[in-house]
Structures are given as structure tokens and as C-alpha cells.
Amino acid sequence: MNAPAPSAPVPVAEVSQLLAPRSVAVIGASEDQTKFGGRLYRMLIKHGYAGTIYPVNPGRESLFGIKTVPSVSATPEAPDMVVMALPRAKVKDEIAAAAARGARGGIIITAKFSDAGPEGAALEAEIVEIARAHGMRLIGPNCLGIISPANRVVLCSSPALDVDALPVGPIGFVSQSGALMATIFDRALEMGVGFSHCVSVGNQADLELCDFVEYLIEDPRTRVICTYIEGIKDPRRFAELARRAREAGKPWLAVKAGRTDAGSRAAFSHTASIAGSHAVLASVCRDENITMLDDTGTMITLAAALARHPDARVETVAVLTTSGGGGALAADAISSGGLKMADFAPATRAALDEHYSPGQGLNPVDFGGRKFDDAADVSKVTAEIVAADPNTDALLYAITTAPMMERLADQLAAGMTDDQGQSRKPAFWVMQPGRAADRARAVLRERGIAFTNHTGEAIDALVAWHARSGFVPRTRPERPAGATVAAPAAGQYDEAASKAILAGYGVPVNESRLVRGADEAATAARELGYPVVMKIVSADIVHKSDVGGVAVGIADDAGAAACYRQIVDRARAAVPTARIDGVSVQTMASGKLEVIVGARRDAQFGPIVVVGAGGVLVELLSDRAIARAPIAAADARRMLESLSVWPVLSGYRGRALAVDAVVDAIVRVSWLAHDLGSQEFELDVNPLIVDVDRCVAVDARLRVGA
Amino acid sequence: MNAPAPSAPVPVAEVSQLLAPRSVAVIGASEDQTKFGGRLYRMLIKHGYAGTIYPVNPGRESLFGIKTVPSVSATPEAPDMVVMALPRAKVKDEIAAAAARGARGGIIITAKFSDAGPEGAALEAEIVEIARAHGMRLIGPNCLGIISPANRVVLCSSPALDVDALPVGPIGFVSQSGALMATIFDRALEMGVGFSHCVSVGNQADLELCDFVEYLIEDPRTRVICTYIEGIKDPRRFAELARRAREAGKPWLAVKAGRTDAGSRAAFSHTASIAGSHAVLASVCRDENITMLDDTGTMITLAAALARHPDARVETVAVLTTSGGGGALAADAISSGGLKMADFAPATRAALDEHYSPGQGLNPVDFGGRKFDDAADVSKVTAEIVAADPNTDALLYAITTAPMMERLADQLAAGMTDDQGQSRKPAFWVMQPGRAADRARAVLRERGIAFTNHTGEAIDALVAWHARSGFVPRTRPERPAGATVAAPAAGQYDEAASKAILAGYGVPVNESRLVRGADEAATAARELGYPVVMKIVSADIVHKSDVGGVAVGIADDAGAAACYRQIVDRARAAVPTARIDGVSVQTMASGKLEVIVGARRDAQFGPIVVVGAGGVLVELLSDRAIARAPIAAADARRMLESLSVWPVLSGYRGRALAVDAVVDAIVRVSWLAHDLGSQEFELDVNPLIVDVDRCVAVDARLRVGA
Structure with a gap:
């Protein structure tokens, strides 16, 4: 419009x-x-x-x-x-x-x-x-x-x-x-x-x-x-x-x-x-x-904060506070946000120990823990010491009500500023009181120092800065060997056709045979090697499992023949009008994890590829990584690393799974997506079964065109 | 101290x-x-x-x-x-x-x-x-x-x-x-x-x-x-x-x-x-x-907000705002927080349509969408209409800069107040500007209406209120039939002993036999029924899997006999000094899900029971529910419902698993915990294997005393 x-x-x-x-x-x-x-x-x-x-x-x-x-x-x-x-x-x-x-x-x-x-x-x-x-x-x-x-x-x-x-x-x-x-x-x-x-x-x-x-x-x-x-x-x-x-x-x-x-x-x-x-x-x-x-x-x-330190990386935070309680809550928020409370270097600790009671010169630093009540500039000195700490990336000032807050704010501001008046480290000021802090706020404004009144804003900003710090630019994708340049024509592709296209792009798919009789089924199964999977093939039956059209773990010739009849009978009973093309006999891939790889054309950004956990996990983990297609291997790997299922892939319990193979499959699917990118399309590889040494697509569906 | x-x-x-x-x-x-x-x-x-x-x-x-x-x-x-x-x-x-x-x-x-x-x-x-x-x-x-x-x-x-x-x-x-x-x-x-x-x-x-x-x-x-x-x-x-x-x-x-x-x-x-x-x-x-x-x-x-409506339940929220952008962000925050944007009743919509341009009298209500620019009291009328909406539990006022804000605040406040000066519905005011809103804030203070300057505070408060609204008090626990009153003496219990104690409390455990030779292993396996699991039994070997001391899926007599020798040899090789008591032959439980049930004495609250997903999921889902022991069945069920693995238990994909059996096991473990509660103790049932019709504990370890 x-x-x-x-x-x-x-x-x-x-x-x-x-x-x-x-x-x-x-x-x-x-x-x-x-x-x-x-x-x-x-x-x-x-x-x-x-x-x-x-x-x-x-x-x-x-x-x-x-x-x-x-x-x-x-x-x-x-x-x-x-x-x-x-x-x-x-x-x-x-x-x-x-x-x-x-x-x-x-x-x-x-x-x-x-x-x-x-x-x-x-x-x-x-x-x-x-x-x-x-x-x-x-x-x-x-x-x-x-x-x-x-x-x-x-x-x-x-x-x-x-x-x-x-x-x-x-x-x-x-x-x-x-x-x-x-x-x-x-x-x-x-x-x-x-x-x-x-x-x-x-x-x-x-x-x-x-x-x-x-x-x-x-x-x-x-x-x-x-x-x-x-x-x-x-x-x-x-x-x-x-x-x-x-x-x-x-x-x-x-x-x-x-x-x-x-x-x-x-x-x-x-x-x-x-x-x-x-x-x-x-x-x-x-x-x-x-x-x-x-x-x-x-x-x-x-x-x-970024305006002063646009290139700084932030992961560790030191908290300086006027309140032990405020410091504890800030430490909780920082840790919960995935950042780390800075572990002060020995020199920093030694310097703080001169001004703080035993056990008090730690992060968070509570000015209330100072050694001498009359140490007027302890806050300035503290800010200087902490800003110089090599293990501290950023400072968080958690300011609660305290006597002479404007003096405190001035001292702290002076402590974090170098001789040229530049801020030494990324710093977030949280002014927690109401009007009791107004004069301190005026001091900060006067000095051109930004602050927030809300701990959550500073924490969320730190978390976002931490995420920014890990940025790696995308690698230029290169078409892998054997990934066809041949965008399929418009149409709805069934499992076999979709897998054939995937195979053309070098994505491993399990072997399958289309059979039209019980004996033929047994022969095909024997040739493929037991156990096998059998699935009904009919353009009129979309949800094969729902009609009893899928059987797994068939172990011998007799089973294969019996299964053929059973599957066809069930399908006929469920959808009497369906035209049945036969039964697909497939090698049964085994693996430790199911992954879903999808691709489609996004209305705004063109072809994209989507990866997530499959099987039972798909409903339990909101596990999905999206990227524009085509994608380089390094970036496909980062997609996998971002999934909550990554620990399983990377082998937290014993052997790692075939991550490189999954990465390669994603890259190849992304090139297919790229080649299809000028049209509407939707591709689902579900599941890609991943084992320790390989991965294989055992079901897939592609639609090209609206 | x-x-x-x-x-x-x-x-x-x-x-x-x-x-x-x-x-x-x-x-x-x-x-x-x-x-x-x-x-x-x-x-x-x-x-x-x-x-x-x-x-x-x-x-x-x-x-x-x-x-x-x-x-x-x-x-x-x-x-x-x-x-x-x-x-x-x-x-x-x-x-x-x-x-x-x-x-x-x-x-x-x-x-x-x-x-x-x-x-x-x-x-x-x-x-x-x-x-x-x-x-x-x-x-x-x-x-x-x-x-x-x-x-x-x-x-x-x-x-x-x-x-x-x-x-x-x-x-x-x-x-x-x-x-x-x-x-x-x-x-x-x-x-x-x-x-x-x-x-x-x-x-x-x-x-x-x-x-x-x-x-x-x-x-x-x-x-x-x-x-x-x-x-x-x-x-x-x-x-x-x-x-x-x-x-x-x-x-x-x-x-x-x-x-x-x-x-x-x-x-x-x-x-x-x-x-x-x-x-x-x-x-x-x-x-x-x-x-x-x-x-x-x-x-x-x-x-x-609770002080005015301590008993109100909150799930649906209406947003009233001076900014379309502010309304959109509030709607995002409300939905992300698990609350619902109120779906106004037809009468509410009809009433709003009198004052708003077509398509604008919706939630969020943006005063900018009013029909007549000179409708001075549209904000008051809007607040009245929305506060009366039967589908709205709470109101969120997202106030951005606008001309005559103090008048706006006054009108809105009047609209949400009944003839007795009482607030009609739980309401959160978010005053987003800086000093441009100060006079409006003064109006609210004058009227005794609380506000926050931070959207996040109001959203988090709404989310917490929503959680409060679902409160169900704990049912008084009653000892189930067959749960022994016999706290085990101090000591470290091995798998068999721990399972015996569990069985004494009525928790289903898989059947097992301790055997001391290969032939005996085959006989025991045959009697238990194939497939079986076999595990080394030695007080000197804590991590049985690490020494190759566990085998699963043994299918016949020959396999059982061979496995006996293999397990014992492996254990001897790994821990030459270990005293080996024999091998435990166990029925192999199959199921769709592994659950961990634990119990221990908390230093503050005494005996507690812990339930979570087991197996591969334990590392992927931070899935854990804790409750004081003993616990009633209704509350044990609520523990399960709170887990992210609940969809699998409740059968989101086909058949539900044996939830009642798991609930019963938790209740029984909680009574064991209760009976042990005066001492330090730690119990791990890991895993409890859950199938569609039953659950069974296949490994367990109990320590009583420090």
C-alpha cells in the first residue's frame, strides 16, 4: 500500500x-x-x-x-x-x-x-x-x-x-x-x-x-x-x-x-x-x-556508552556501589545475563586492600566497606584502580542513596576519566534513587556523563554489548564441488523427486527403490540390506504416517513382503480414492540425532536456509537458526553452534557427531536455495539423520512456485 | 556466624x-x-x-x-x-x-x-x-x-x-x-x-x-x-x-x-x-x-497495583497509548511475556468505533487514531470503555510525549476510576518521556496513582501477576499404601541395595539377579527374559560405564555368558585391585523418555524431591522441578507439568506416557525423603524409564549420612 x-x-x-x-x-x-x-x-x-x-x-x-x-x-x-x-x-x-x-x-x-x-x-x-x-x-x-x-x-x-x-x-x-x-x-x-x-x-x-x-x-x-x-x-x-x-x-x-x-x-x-x-x-x-x-x-x-568506546569488547564487568545489597543484585543480574563479574588482577586487589577492610576490596566493590570512614576520596581512588584493572572490560556504577551523593558522583566521574577528560573504560551509571539523586544527576549531566535510572537498562545494554563483541563477519560463500546449477522447474516434488534434487546438489540421501509388489519389495530390501524402511508412495497421500503408510525396522524378506501388503491395504482403506504408485523401500539410517534443514524464499531477504533440532526435540527446544542463502561453511557451522542442541552435536558425552557433514549439507541446501531464489519455494529436509561419521537425509519435500 | x-x-x-x-x-x-x-x-x-x-x-x-x-x-x-x-x-x-x-x-x-x-x-x-x-x-x-x-x-x-x-x-x-x-x-x-x-x-x-x-x-x-x-x-x-x-x-x-x-x-x-x-x-x-x-x-x-486489587487475576492486557510505535512495542512485550493482548468484546469494539477511525479502535488503542481531532475527552472515554471490557484483566498506559500531557493524564485517571474514586481494573502507567512528562506525573501523584517510567518494570510486574494468578495451594500429602516407614541406616548403598529400598517404598524397579559365573548369567537372563542388561557389581567401581562394566541389549544365552566374561575381564583390567562381587543381570526396560528423580536434605528446608528430564535431554533442557517432601500426587503432577519435557510426557505426538505412574513414583520417593529427613542424605534415581503404560527405575544410588 x-x-x-x-x-x-x-x-x-x-x-x-x-x-x-x-x-x-x-x-x-x-x-x-x-x-x-x-x-x-x-x-x-x-x-x-x-x-x-x-x-x-x-x-x-x-x-x-x-x-x-x-x-x-x-x-x-x-x-x-x-x-x-x-x-x-x-x-x-x-x-x-x-x-x-x-x-x-x-x-x-x-x-x-x-x-x-x-x-x-x-x-x-x-x-x-x-x-x-x-x-x-x-x-x-x-x-x-x-x-x-x-x-x-x-x-x-x-x-x-x-x-x-x-x-x-x-x-x-x-x-x-x-x-x-x-x-x-x-x-x-x-x-x-x-x-x-x-x-x-x-x-x-x-x-x-x-x-x-x-x-x-x-x-x-x-x-x-x-x-x-x-x-x-x-x-x-x-x-x-x-x-x-x-x-x-x-x-x-x-x-x-x-x-x-x-x-x-x-x-x-x-x-x-x-x-x-x-x-x-x-x-x-x-x-x-x-x-x-x-x-x-x-x-x-x-x-x-558505545559512542565513547565503539570498538571495545565487553565480557567482564566490575560493579562499584554504595550498597552491599545493590552490589549483590547487580552481580546476580550480570551473571544471569551471561557476562562475567571481573576477577580483579592481583595488583588491583592489592591496591584496593589499601583502602578497604579485609575481604571487602572485591568485585562488587561496596564503598561502605572502606577501611577509614574519613577517607573522603575513596570513591575516586576506587574508580581509578578498577578502571585500570586489566581483567575488567566495563564498569557498572550501582548508586543508591548515600550521604553527599553529588560529591560521590563527582569523585567517581573524575576517577574514571583520564587526563584528557576521556572515559577510561566503558561505564554504565545506574542512579537508583528518586529525587535524592537529582543533584548527583545534575553533576553527571554537567560532566557530559550519561546515566540510567534503571538497573535493567544497564544490564540489557551490557548483554547486548557482549553479544556485539563476538561478531564475526560472514565469509564469502563459494559453490561446493558437485552442487548442480540447475533450478528445478515449478511444481510439487514428492519425496523421491525431492531427494533426487538434493542428491544432485551433493546432499547425502538414503538409498531407495520404488516397488510395486510384495516379492519385488523383498528383493529390493535384500539388495539394499536390512533393516529397511517402507513408505507408501501416492501423490494423494500427503501425511503418510497418519494412514499407517510408513513402517520401520523391517528385518527380513518375509517381513518386507508382508509389510508391502499391509501398507498398501492400510492406505487403500484410509484413502479409497488415492492413486497408489507403489511403495518405497529405503535403507534405514541410524544416528544419534535428527536435524531439520529447510529453505524458502523470504519476501524481504530472498532465499534463506533454516536449521534446527528435529525429532522429539523439535517441540521442546525453540531451536532454529536462520541465514541468508548461499552460506559459507564457517557460517553454517556457526548456525549449528547457536542451537541448543549443539552440545549433542559437539559430543559433550563421548563422541562428537559428524558436524562437518552436516555443515556441508547445509551449504549445499543453501546453494539449491540460492538457485531457486528468484521464485517462491519451500524445501524441508526432515529429518537429516546425524551419526558419528555421516549424515543422511531420509525424507524431504520441495515445492517450487506459489 | x-x-x-x-x-x-x-x-x-x-x-x-x-x-x-x-x-x-x-x-x-x-x-x-x-x-x-x-x-x-x-x-x-x-x-x-x-x-x-x-x-x-x-x-x-x-x-x-x-x-x-x-x-x-x-x-x-x-x-x-x-x-x-x-x-x-x-x-x-x-x-x-x-x-x-x-x-x-x-x-x-x-x-x-x-x-x-x-x-x-x-x-x-x-x-x-x-x-x-x-x-x-x-x-x-x-x-x-x-x-x-x-x-x-x-x-x-x-x-x-x-x-x-x-x-x-x-x-x-x-x-x-x-x-x-x-x-x-x-x-x-x-x-x-x-x-x-x-x-x-x-x-x-x-x-x-x-x-x-x-x-x-x-x-x-x-x-x-x-x-x-x-x-x-x-x-x-x-x-x-x-x-x-x-x-x-x-x-x-x-x-x-x-x-x-x-x-x-x-x-x-x-x-x-x-x-x-x-x-x-x-x-x-x-x-x-x-x-x-x-x-x-x-x-x-x-x-x-496489587494494593488496589489484591485478589485480581491477570492474564489479558489492554494497552492505551499516545503513540502507535509505543503501542506496538508494548504489545510485543506483553506477548513475549506470556500474557495475552485482550481481545475486546463486541460491545467494547462498538463503543470504541464511535470515537475512533475505522480499524483504529483496537487493542492497543492509540489516541492518535481518534475520529475527531477536537474530541477533547476521548482519552477519558476510552479509559472508561476499556476498563469496562469484560475480556480485559488489566490496563497498561504507555504514555509518550503528547500535547497537554497533564490534561491527558488527568482524563485517563478519571476514566479508570469509579464513582467512589476506586480503580476499576489493575492498571500500570508507564511514563516514558523525561521532564516533558513531569507535570503529568505530578497530576498522577496528586491523585494517588502510581506510575513507573520504565516499560520493562510494568511488563515484568504484569508477568509476575500472571504467574501469581495461577496459584494453587499445596495439597496435604498422604502416605501412599505400601510406602514403608523405615528410614535406612547411615551408609552408602549400591545399586541393588538402593533399588531394594525404593522397592520397599513401592517404587517400581526392574528385576535383577546377582550372578557369579557365565552359566549362571545365562540362566538368570533366560529366566528374566531377553533382552537383558548386565552390569558389574563392585563396591570399588563407582562409574561402571567408564570401565566397560555395562552392557545392554543382550539377546540370548550365548550372549549372556560371553558378556559375563567380558564385563568381568574389562573391570579387572581397569581396576586390578577392585573386589568384584559379581554381575547384575537385569530386565531391559524400554520406554520413550528418561526421567531423573532425586531427593536430598536441604540445609534450610529439610527433605526435598527433585524431578527433571534425563538422558540426552538433561544437558539440553534446564529442566528441574523442586519441592519439599513429602508431596501429594496433585503437586507432583504439577512438578511434571512445569518441566519443558512435559509435552513428551503428556503425549503431544500421539500417545501420552504413564504420567500417573511417574507421579506415584515421585510421591513414594518423597516419602522416603521425608523418612530420611532428619539426616543428611542424597538419593538419585537415574534414570526412571517411562513408557506409555508404566515407569521403572533402572538405576539408583542412595547415601545416608554425611
Whole structure:
């Protein structure tokens, strides 16, 4: 329902100009602070916009001392930017007028376009067409504008902007939700965190999230990129930008709505974004080291810390606290999150022992355990000692109520800062009290130190940082020898046909014979070697087990012959109309573990491969790894390592299973997926039976085409 | 290292008096606000204490206009309470003097007693003895005193008390951490939440957590009980009080430090509390519906909501929001937490459709989707409609920045309140912005409505409430027929002996014969019926498999005889010095699932039984249910239902397994555990093999005594 995507990405220079317009026409500007146009106009002036402002208001001579123009057509020059929050019915004409006047960009705040159904979507598409015909770019509709502290450009009406000054910071933020942009901006301000630019993209009718992300990658004032995402418009560009962000050394964080069905429905009703498969997007983000988070507060907390130490790896944490109880809870949270409490080096312990009572100079360090009650700067000294500890990757300050908290905060901040005023180590401050800590918070803000009031945000940020630290870029996949380049034609393939295709790609399948009589069954079984498996073959019977059409462990000729008759009889009884093609006699593979390998075409990211535990485990473990196809062996192996069933594969109890063989099978399936990738398709290899020396696909089904 | 536990629980009346003393002697009272005594003295006066104050200060005539006494011995009457934060060396003499003067209670703030090692512990014990000898009760040491808004008694020096007024609320709080008590008090104040009483119990040398919990259960001003716990002093009393709290209709919430090794070590170094097994305590809390939480903010958020609706059950949630993005993220969090987004009843939908654009009157309800921009009271009306929805258990207000937020908050609050000013439904308010929401927060505080600034706290509180809602009290266990009352003597029991004991309790074990020669092995095997299992029997060989001492699937006489020789040879080769008693020939049980049933004596809660998945699953699923022994069948069944392996037991794929038989085995093991309960012991039934019609223990080991 969205307007058509732009044919090519918007050049960064163009976006740069939109975020730093030399002139802005505010349609509907007024002094009335109950109206959008009034509020936005005041904010633009209040925050010191340095360009030319054209308040558009036919009823007034001037507004706040600035001369008005009666219409956008009457501006003395073509404005770089036009902003409007008009009733929906008036938007098209106004955009047409602005485009005709030569405006370079427009922001449409008004909602109820593609977010409100087909009719709104059609109008939205029409407006985009008009603008593009004149080379005018659009932000929105259904957005809340932009806040660019770095450029002193505020084109946003939010009450969050009712502050004296906009702190400029190193975080760029692109949001599909306007309210969340303003809310996070405001919350961040309180946390001592500032932004370079915040952009709310709304329905992304023309300019979209990636256009701004690309700009932020190149913008020297931005060190960390934050995004709130409801749906991706151009998935391949998204992944490509992730690579560029990594190369630029800029961490990219994302909160994505729609990880559940309920959230996905809600996001759709918000900006009409088609969510796509969250699991696939999550796997792409993992592969590209875009850190996905559930919570916006955690995103800001992590972004602020990463801005100072974008390349640091975090696994071990030291806790400094004013409360033994607070320290214990922090230690619990850190350990539960899969991080480690830092084990201080001997020199660190010795240094702490000078200031702390016996047994108290340990991690967590509780200032209450200091040796001398009058040791005023023990907190500063402690922070210095711990920040210098070679075994500590990051610090967590768990601050509870304490006498003279502002002094404490100042000392701790001084202790973690080097002579150049730079932070020595990644650090998270958690200010747990209510207003008792307000003066301490002011001290931190003054020093430009970010904090959160919520332990959970700091812990979640640490956990996410730890996950980022293990990032390995994907290896370039190479087609393995013997993997056919021959995409099967559209159709529904039965087990034998599917396995034949797999075999053509070099995936091991068990041997089988199609037989049409009891004697033939016995002969085939004898040739294959006992025990064998027998399965009914009929295009009309999809669920073979349900009709008694599968038998396993057949041990001799008599059994094979009897089984043939039994299977055919049962199938006939269950589905009298079925055309029965015969019975498949197969070698019975034995193994220690069943694995499922699947592949399909994802609507957003194209061919993907999925691996998980099979058999009884499939229902017990939510065990699934997804990756874009094709995939290299090293990455296929990492997929297996991420499964909870990995301990069985890697042989925690005695012998390891044939991991390399499974990796090879995944790689080969991924190339089949790649070759099928231009069409809809779905492949299930279920199960792939894994033993200590080999693996073999014993059932499979492929569908190509819708 | 703690002082001896009191011989009997302290009567509630006595605790009540300590929290409402008629007179207080403040040792070290001064005007100096850098000193503990000075701060505490000022807070006591500031918050309107109505009793008599005796500032003890030999150097001053009067302090803040109140006449001093030179020493505690010189008070004109025996003070109800004496409070002190003296250097440790002076505490004993001062307690002795106060006790001699007839003081009823004392608070010792001073730390470094049992929390600092054996020498401090000895001094602490001595002090308790002196006090008790005079009938004086002690709070602390290593605590931060008490804050009792309900009694207007503040015996605490924390800067958190530097507020104009102490709001009185329905939450009682007992904390083993003083700093956390003050921090939570302060944070709660900001969240619009007040307390009846807050007590910090420190090292619990005399009065302990349960003394105050028992008081709160009986205190009519307390509706919800919150606790911060590092270690339980009297586990049985703890469990018994949980029952009484339930009977009184008062939810009990607990944050417990030490759920990980790191947290446990930190907690020990804080108040020298022995944590005990966290897993066992967690199971007791689940059994008694004490809601355990990881985070103190979540505890306060949940407590405030429960105080209004202590009996409500919560499973379905409606989200009301000012932001489509915020609503989508809330829906994601609710679904991920195992709750359901409420599916509005037709009448609710119809009512919302009057005010919202088509497709917008759904859960989550985004006020931005309203039909008429000028509908000023749409938020009030929405809250009324949704609060009346029969399919909605609880409301979540996800508030982001919006114009006129204070008006919005006021309307929403009005909408969820009935004519008597009572909240209609459990509701959680999440105020996501920073200072842009401060005026709205003030509106909520004014109306006595609690809020949190963190979505995560509200979600975690909802998840915990949902878990509370499913509570079923434990059934009284009854000894099943045929479960011997005969606790085995101390000793290490081998497989056969352990199984014999199990069989005596009616637990099914597989049949076995001890044989001492190859021919005898074949005869025994034939009599038992093939296939059989054979295992070496030697007290000197603990890990039978490791020496090749186990063989399975022996199919005939020749195999049995050969296997006998092989097993004995292998065992001799591996452990030449081992005394070999023979070989155990056993029926080979087959089944679909292996389960482990264990039992042991927990240091805190006595005999317990543990159930989990066995075999390959044991390493893949963190699958373990714990309960105090003995246990009734209904509760044993609930243990099984809580395991991730339950789908296999209950037959998600075809036939269910013999759940009743497993339940019976657990019950019988639990009675054995009960009968052994006065001693140290450890029993492992591993595995119990479960089939569709029966289960059977095929290996077991019991140790009785240390």
C-alpha cells in the first residue's frame, strides 16, 4: 500500500541539505500554541535556527517579529524546506504549490494516508509523484518532523523541545514513530545524552529510513546510529548499509516493533509497514552486527556508552556501589545475563586492600566497606584502580542513596576519566534513587556523563554489548564441488523427486527403490540390506504416517513382503480414492540425532536456509537458526553452534557427531536455495539423520512456485 | 556466624511497640548534619514524631530546642527505643547501659559485626545476650533503622528523608539492606507510592525479617508486603508466614539476592547471610505464592497495583497509548511475556468505533487514531470503555510525549476510576518521556496513582501477576499404601541395595539377579527374559560405564555368558585391585523418555524431591522441578507439568506416557525423603524409564549420612 520505492537511493548530499536547509517555509505558522503550526514555528525560532524563515499565514503581517508570506507561492525565493500539518484534504495542493515554487524538500506531518487504507495510500502516491516531478523530496506523511541539534534545525512541535537548550551529542536517530522520536529525545536529555540528528520518517512515502541511515554513516558528527523500525522498505540496501556502518566504525542499534504477532499487527495499523518475518530480519541483524534491542531506554543507554568506546569488547564487568545489597543484585543480574563479574588482577586487589577492610576490596566493590570512614576520596581512588584493572572490560556504577551523593558522583566521574577528560573504560551509571539523586544527576549531566535510572537498562545494554563483541563477519560463500546449477522447474516434488534434487546438489540421501509388489519389495530390501524402511508412495497421500503408510525396522524378506501388503491395504482403506504408485523401500539410517534443514524464499531477504533440532526435540527446544542463502561453511557451522542442541552435536558425552557433514549439507541446501531464489519455494529436509561419521537425509519435500 | 536465633518468634505486640515507641533516646544527637546522629535527630523532629525525644549529648544543654540528657542512663524514664550509630568499640557498653535503664528496644546502625568475620560475630552475640537478659530487643546491627510513615516514626538518617512530607501508603517493606530500603523509599516516593512501614534489619542479630513480616500480616494499615532478602534465618517460619499472608489476603513480594554464585558471594560479604540453595527457596516461594522478583523497581510497581486489587487475576492486557510505535512495542512485550493482548468484546469494539477511525479502535488503542481531532475527552472515554471490557484483566498506559500531557493524564485517571474514586481494573502507567512528562506525573501523584517510567518494570510486574494468578495451594500429602516407614541406616548403598529400598517404598524397579559365573548369567537372563542388561557389581567401581562394566541389549544365552566374561575381564583390567562381587543381570526396560528423580536434605528446608528430564535431554533442557517432601500426587503432577519435557510426557505426538505412574513414583520417593529427613542424605534415581503404560527405575544410588 506504500508509495513506490524510489528507483535509486537518495544521494547523501541531498539528505544533508534537507537536514540543514538555508530557508524554511512554515505553512500554517501562527502564535497560537494550541496549534501544531504555532508550536513548530515557535520551536524553530526558540532553538536559534540560523537560516531564513518564511511564516506562511495570509491573515497576519508578521509573527513573532518575522514578516509573513500569504502563500508558499509568494516566498521571495524557492525555500529549501516546506513544513506542513494541514488537514489531509489540503496537503496535495500545498505540496503542488511548494513543488512549483521550487522547494527542495517538504515535511508532511498530517496522518491518515497509507496508514489509513487504500484510498489514503493512493493519495499519498499521487503526492509523491507530484513532488518528484519537480525534484522535491518528502519526509512523512504521518511523521513528527526532524530535530537536528547539530544543525540547530528544529522542525518539530513536540513539547519535548520546550527546553532551554538542545544538547548536541554523537547519536543519530531515525524513527518510524514520531512520538517515540520525541519521547526518546526527551528521555535522553534527562539521561545526559544528546543527539546529532533525529528524524521521524513516518509512512516513508518518499524518503525512507535507509536514506537517513546512509547520511548518518557519512556524517562526521554522528558516532552511533539508533533506529526505531516497523518495517524495512529496501532489505538489501539495509544489509548493505550495515556493512558500511561497520566499515565506518559506527555501531548501529535498532528497536524493531513486531517481534510478536500482536506487535506486528499493531505496527501495521500504525504506519502500514509490512513487518516481514521478524526471525529473518533478526538473523540478518545478527549477521551484520546491527544490535537489535527490545527497549528504547536500553538503546539510548547502550548508544551513549558505545559512542565513547565503539570498538571495545565487553565480557567482564566490575560493579562499584554504595550498597552491599545493590552490589549483590547487580552481580546476580550480570551473571544471569551471561557476562562475567571481573576477577580483579592481583595488583588491583592489592591496591584496593589499601583502602578497604579485609575481604571487602572485591568485585562488587561496596564503598561502605572502606577501611577509614574519613577517607573522603575513596570513591575516586576506587574508580581509578578498577578502571585500570586489566581483567575488567566495563564498569557498572550501582548508586543508591548515600550521604553527599553529588560529591560521590563527582569523585567517581573524575576517577574514571583520564587526563584528557576521556572515559577510561566503558561505564554504565545506574542512579537508583528518586529525587535524592537529582543533584548527583545534575553533576553527571554537567560532566557530559550519561546515566540510567534503571538497573535493567544497564544490564540489557551490557548483554547486548557482549553479544556485539563476538561478531564475526560472514565469509564469502563459494559453490561446493558437485552442487548442480540447475533450478528445478515449478511444481510439487514428492519425496523421491525431492531427494533426487538434493542428491544432485551433493546432499547425502538414503538409498531407495520404488516397488510395486510384495516379492519385488523383498528383493529390493535384500539388495539394499536390512533393516529397511517402507513408505507408501501416492501423490494423494500427503501425511503418510497418519494412514499407517510408513513402517520401520523391517528385518527380513518375509517381513518386507508382508509389510508391502499391509501398507498398501492400510492406505487403500484410509484413502479409497488415492492413486497408489507403489511403495518405497529405503535403507534405514541410524544416528544419534535428527536435524531439520529447510529453505524458502523470504519476501524481504530472498532465499534463506533454516536449521534446527528435529525429532522429539523439535517441540521442546525453540531451536532454529536462520541465514541468508548461499552460506559459507564457517557460517553454517556457526548456525549449528547457536542451537541448543549443539552440545549433542559437539559430543559433550563421548563422541562428537559428524558436524562437518552436516555443515556441508547445509551449504549445499543453501546453494539449491540460492538457485531457486528468484521464485517462491519451500524445501524441508526432515529429518537429516546425524551419526558419528555421516549424515543422511531420509525424507524431504520441495515445492517450487506459489 | 550469626548470633543464635531467638528461641521463639517475637510476639507481634512487641514488634508493634518497637515501631511506635512512646519515647526515643538518640545517642549522639547533634545539630551537625555531616554526622549520622545529627541527621537522624533532625529527621525524627522534621517528620513530626509525636512521642518524647531524649537527645543524648553530654556536651550540650539542648538541641533544636529540646533538652538533652548526658547519657542514656540519665533519661527520666526508661525509653521505649534507643538508637545509635557509634563507633563499633562503644556499642556494647551503650547497649548495656540502655538495657540496664530499661529500654525496650534498640537500633544499632554501626556495621562490621558478624558481617566482618568471626571476631565481629562474637561481639554481636555478646551484645544480643546482654540486651535479651534485660528483655531489650535489637534491630541491626549494620542496618539503617526504620521509616514508619503510618506511625510518623523516622529513625533513619538517609537523605531520602529530606522531603516535606512522608506519604502514607499500603505497602510494608522489610529489607536486609539499609541502602536499598532508603533507595526504594525514595524511588517509590517519585512513583507516587507510599509505605506503611519500612524496616531495615541488617545482620538480624536479634529481630529478623520474619518478625516484621508477621507484624505486617497483622497490621491493618498494610495491604501488600515487600521484602529484600539475602538469607532466611528460620525457613519453616518463613513458609508458615507465607500461608498466613495468603489467608490474610496480603500479597507478599520478595527480591532475593544470590540467585547466582556471584550474587550469593556478594550478599554474604554484605550481611554474612548464608544464602542456602536459591533454587529450593524459589520453589518454596512458588509453592507458597510469594512472588519472587529480580528487580526492586518491579517490586514496587507490582505492589502498588496489587494494593488496589489484591485478589485480581491477570492474564489479558489492554494497552492505551499516545503513540502507535509505543503501542506496538508494548504489545510485543506483553506477548513475549506470556500474557495475552485482550481481545475486546463486541460491545467494547462498538463503543470504541464511535470515537475512533475505522480499524483504529483496537487493542492497543492509540489516541492518535481518534475520529475527531477536537474530541477533547476521548482519552477519558476510552479509559472508561476499556476498563469496562469484560475480556480485559488489566490496563497498561504507555504514555509518550503528547500535547497537554497533564490534561491527558488527568482524563485517563478519571476514566479508570469509579464513582467512589476506586480503580476499576489493575492498571500500570508507564511514563516514558523525561521532564516533558513531569507535570503529568505530578497530576498522577496528586491523585494517588502510581506510575513507573520504565516499560520493562510494568511488563515484568504484569508477568509476575500472571504467574501469581495461577496459584494453587499445596495439597496435604498422604502416605501412599505400601510406602514403608523405615528410614535406612547411615551408609552408602549400591545399586541393588538402593533399588531394594525404593522397592520397599513401592517404587517400581526392574528385576535383577546377582550372578557369579557365565552359566549362571545365562540362566538368570533366560529366566528374566531377553533382552537383558548386565552390569558389574563392585563396591570399588563407582562409574561402571567408564570401565566397560555395562552392557545392554543382550539377546540370548550365548550372549549372556560371553558378556559375563567380558564385563568381568574389562573391570579387572581397569581396576586390578577392585573386589568384584559379581554381575547384575537385569530386565531391559524400554520406554520413550528418561526421567531423573532425586531427593536430598536441604540445609534450610529439610527433605526435598527433585524431578527433571534425563538422558540426552538433561544437558539440553534446564529442566528441574523442586519441592519439599513429602508431596501429594496433585503437586507432583504439577512438578511434571512445569518441566519443558512435559509435552513428551503428556503425549503431544500421539500417545501420552504413564504420567500417573511417574507421579506415584515421585510421591513414594518423597516419602522416603521425608523418612530420611532428619539426616543428611542424597538419593538419585537415574534414570526412571517411562513408557506409555508404566515407569521403572533402572538405576539408583542412595547415601545416608554425611
